[in-house]
Amino acid sequence: GDSVTQMEGPVTLSEEAFLTINCTYTATGYPSLFWYVQYPGEGLQLLLKATKADDKGSNKGFEATYRKETTSFHLEKGSVQVSDSAVYFCAPQRVGSQGNLIFGKGTKLSVKP
């Protein structure tokens, strides 16, 4: 069945460090791919998305590219800030569903000044 494997945390970085959070998935067909971010005590917010192969989603300095060959959607940011501290979820969409998402386990990022 459809599944997602996300790099487990926690990840602790210093401010201005480079961030990569790996995400790979298995799916029948070609799902749309999403990254969501959750700040403490809040709901999830869409960070970025890509809907077809080679698409690059970007937002707030974060980027992820839809790699069909490797079924991956790794999240990257060149220079993290303290305010980026949050939990990040990779979420492919279940193909053929009514938009249902398959959530990874989440990666907690802590950025130290």
Added chain:
Amino acid sequence: DAMVIQNPRYQVTQFGKPVTLSCSQTLNHNVMYWYQQKSSQAPKLLFHYYDKDFNNEADTPDNFQSRRPNTSFCFLDIRSPGLGDAAMYLCATSRGGQQHEQFFGPGTRLTVL
């Protein structure tokens, strides 16, 4: 601003005492989802409505029910809360189908005494 609203933000109930959580949306989306999220875990889909069509996840306990009286509102009823039902409950909406992201509310934190 168009949004997803959840009330209350914090709910305390007693073991076995029925409780209802509410969600409303101003986005006019077709689909409304309910998730359960326990500490340090990914959100777990309980069920969703596509318009008036109810879709239950196979592993959602019978203790959890939902109602959607109109497009804007959706309710989560927990008939006999147990200690294991203490969690954050997230409501989300989307237009449905592929490519469309889900929009999340801020969540309701349920405590069971």
